[in-house]
Amino acid sequence: MSTQTTQALSGTSGAQVNLAPVISWLAALRYPAIGITTLLALWWLGGYVVANDPDMWAFANFAPAPTFSALYDLVASGDIWPTIVSSLYRVLIGLFWGVVIGVPVGVLIGYVGTAMKIANVPFQFLRMISPLAWMPIAVLAFATWDAAIIFLLVMATVWPIMFSTAHGVRRIDPNWFKVAKNLGASGPQMLRRIILPAIMTDVMAGIRLAVGVAWVVLVPAEYLGVTSGLGYAINDARDTLAYDTLAAIVLVIGLIGYGLDTICGLLIKRFNWHVE
Amino acid sequence: MGATISLDYITHRFSRGAAPTLEKIENRIEPGEMVALIGRSGCGKSTLLHMLAGLLIPSEGCVRVNGHQVSRPSAKWNMMFQKASLYPWMSVRENAALGLLFSGMAKAEAFSRVDELLEMLGLHDKRDVNVQSLSGGQQQRVALARSLATDPEILLLDEPFSALDAFTRTALQEEVPAICRDLDITMVIVTHDIDEAIAMADRVMIMSQNPGRIVGELDVELPWPRRHMDAGFQSLRDQLMTQFKETDDGLAGRKAITETTDDDAENAA
Numbered sequence: 001m002s003t004q005t006t007q008a009l010s011g012t013s014g015a016q017v018n019l020a021p022v023i024s025w026l027a028a029l030r031y032p033a034i035g036i037t038t039l040l041a042l043w044w045l046g047g048y049v050v051a052n053d054p055d056m057w058a059f060a061n062f063a064p065a066p067t068f069s070a071l072y073d074l075v076a077s078g079d080i081w082p083t084i085v086s087s088l089y090r091v092l093i094g095l096f097w098g099v100v101i102g103v104p105v106g107v108l109i110g111y112v113g114t115a116m117k118i119a120n121v122p123f124q125f126l127r128m129i130s131p132l133a134w135m136p137i138a139v140l141a142f143a144t145w146d147a148a149i150i151f152l153l154v155m156a157t158v159w160p161i162m163f164s165t166a167h168g169v170r171r172i173d174p175n176w177f178k179v180a181k182n183l184g185a186s187g188p189q190m191l192r193r194i195i196l197p198a199i200m201t202d203v204m205a206g207i208r209l210a211v212g213v214a215w216v217v218l219v220p221a222e223y224l225g226v227t228s229g230l231g232y233a234i235n236d237a238r239d240t241l242a243y244d245t246l247a248a249i250v251l252v253i254g255l256i257g258y259g260l261d262t263i264c265g266l267l268i269k270r271f272n273w274h275v276e
Numbered sequence: 277m278g279a280t281i282s283l284d285y286i287t288h289r290f291s292r293g294a295a296p297t298l299e300k301i302e303n304r305i306e307p308g309e310m311v312a313l314i315g316r317s318g319c320g321k322s323t324l325l326h327m328l329a330g331l332l333i334p335s336e337g338c339v340r341v342n343g344h345q346v347s348r349p350s351a352k353w354n355m356m357f358q359k360a361s362l363y364p365w366m367s368v369r370e371n372a373a374l375g376l377l378f379s380g381m382a383k384a385e386a387f388s389r390v391d392e393l394l395e396m397l398g399l400h401d402k403r404d405v406n407v408q409s410l411s412g413g414q415q416q417r418v419a420l421a422r423s424l425a426t427d428p429e430i431l432l433l434d435e436p437f438s439a440l441d442a443f444t445r446t447a448l449q450e451e452v453p454a455i456c457r458d459l460d461i462t463m464v465i466v467t468h469d470i471d472e473a474i475a476m477a478d479r480v481m482i483m484s485q486n487p488g489r490i491v492g493e494l495d496v497e498l499p500w501p502r503r504h505m506d507a508g509f510q511s512l513r514d515q516l517m518t519q520f521k522e523t524d525d526g527l528a529g530r531k532a533i534t535e536t537t538d539d540d541a542e543n544a545a
C-alpha cells in the first residue's frame with residue numbers, strides 16, 4: 001500500500017501526470033478487492049473443511065477450484081447462455097408488466113388523495129404477501145409455466161414500483177404545477193414535461209428495488225415445471241449430483257444480479273436531477 | 277400591448293358559509309400601469325393575485341382583462357412567485373422557454389427568442405447550466421425571463437424578491453419596472469415592503485384584513501429611476517406609512533366583521 005502511495009506521488013510530480021486518474025481509479029478499487037479476496041478465502045476455507053470432513057467430503061466440489069473449472073466449461077461449451085437468456089427474458093417481461101401497471105397506478109394514487117386513501121390498506125396488505133405464495137394460484141390461472149412464473153415476477157415487481165412512483169408524485173413541489181398551469185400547460189403537457197421528469201428518479205429507484213426482488217424470486221419460481229432458466233439449472237445440477245456446476249450457477253446468479261443492480265444504479269444516476 | 281384589468285365587485289369565500297376572505301373589491305388598472313398591493317399578512321393579497329392570473333375563480337364578481345372575463349390561466353397574464361420554482365431537470369434556456377414550448381412553438385425558435393431575454397437579464401453565459409447551480413437572484417431572473425418570454429400583457433408578482441439579498445433586490449426593483457415600461461406591460465406587485473411599493477409602482481393600493489378590501493390608495497408620482505435617498509421618495513414613504521397605519525389599526529378589521537354579521541342577521545330576518 002505504501003509503495004502505491006509513493007508511486008502516486010512521484011507520478012503526479014513527474015512528467016507523466018496523465019497516470020493520476022488511473023492510479024486514483026485503482027485506489028478506489030482496493031477496498032472492493034479486499035472484500036472479494038476475503039469472500040474467496042472464506043469460500044476456499046469452507047471447501048477445505050468440507051473436503052476433510054469424512055461426513056461431508058461428497059460435497060467437496062463446492063470449493064472454488066472445481067466451481068471455477070465448471071464455470072469455465074459452462075461458458076466455453078456455451079451451455080450457460082440459453083439458461084441465462086431464458087431467465088433474463090422472464091425477469092424483463094415481469095419487470096415490463098410491473099412498470100406498465102405500477103407507474104400509472106402509482107401516479108394515480110399519488111396524485112389523487114382519495115385514491116391513495118382507498119388503495120393504501122389493500123395494497124400494503126397485498127405487498128406483504130410473498131410473491132411465491134401466489135404460486136398455486138398462478139399455476140391454476142395460467143396455461144403455461146412460463147406465464148405463471150412471469151405472473152409471480154409481476155407480483156414481485158409491481159409493489160416497489162407503484163409505491164416509489166406514488167411517493168415521487170406526492171413529493172412534487174405544488175408550485176411546479178401552479179407555474180406550469182400559469183404558463184398554459186395542457187394536461188398531457190403537464191404529464192410529459194412536469195410530472196414524468198419530476199418522478200423519474202423515484203420510478204428508477206422503484207425499478208431498482210423491483211429488479212432486486214424479482215431476481216431473488218426468480219430462482220425458486222423456476223423450480224416450477226419449466227425446463228430452462230437458472231433455477232431449473234440449479235435443480236438439475238442437484239439431481240445429477242453435479243455440485244461443481246451447481247456452485248458455478250450460484251456464482252452466475254450472483255454476478256448477473258450484481259450486474260443488473262449496477263445497470264439500475266447507472267440509470268438512476270442518468271435520470272437523477274438532484275444536485276449531489 | 278398592456279391590458280386593462282378591471283376587478284368587478286369581487287367577493288370570495290374559501291368555503292360556503294365562511295366569512296369572506298375578500299369582499300366587494302372594485303378597481304380598475306389602466307394599460308401599462310404599475311400597481312402595488314400592500315397589506316397585513318393573511319389579508320388576501322395572494323388570493324386576489326391568483327384571481328387576476330385565472331388560477332382561482334372568485335365566488336362572486338369577476339376579473340376582466342380588456343373586457344373579457346378571466347376564467348382560466350393564460351400565458352398572457354403571467355405570475356411570478358416568491359420562489360422561482362424552476363424545473364431542475366431543465367437547463368436555464370429550457371426553463372425560460374417553457375411557456376413558448378407549451379404554446380407549441382418549435383424548440384429552435386423558442387430558444388432564439390429566449391436567448392435575447394437571457395442576454396437582457398445578464399444570464400447569457402448561464403443558459404446551458406443546471407438551474408440548481410444558480411444563486412437565488414439568478415434563479416429569480418430566469419423565472420422573470422420565463423414570464424416575459426410569452427409576451428405577456430400583464431405581469432403579476434407575488435413578493436418575488438422577498439427571499440433575495442438586499443443588493444439583488446434593489447437591482448431587480450429597478451429593472452422590473454423599467455422592463456415593464458419598455459415592453460408596455462401592466463404590472464401588479466404584492467409586497468410587504470413599503471419601500472418596494474414606492475420604488476416600483478405608479479399607484480399603491482392598501483388592503484384591509486377580515487375581510488380583504490381595498491381601503492386606501494396612494495399615487496406615486498416620482499420620476500424613474502427612483503432612488504431611496506431622494507427627498508420625494510422619503511416623504512411619500514412616510515405618507516404611505518401613515519395612511520397604512522390609519523387603515524390598519526386592527527380596529528378597522530374588527531369593525532368590518534361586526535358590520536357583516538349585522539348584515540347577515542338582517543338578511544336572515
Ligand SMILES: Nc1ncnc2c1ncn2[C@@H]1O[C@H](COP(=O)(O)OP(=O)(O)OP(=O)(O)O)[C@@H](O)[C@H]1O
Nearest residue numbers: 290291297315316317318319320321322323324468
Ligand atoms: N386554499 C385556501 N383555503 C382556505 N383558506 C385559504 C386558502 N388560501 C388562503 N386562505 C386564507 O385566506 C386568507 C388570505 O390568504 P392569502 O394567502 O391571500 O394572504 P396574503 O395576503 O397573501 O398573506 P401573506 O402576505 O402572508 O402572503 C388567509 O387567512 C388564508 O388563511
Ligand SMILES: [Mg+2]
Nearest residue numbers: 321322323434
Ligand atoms: Mg401571499
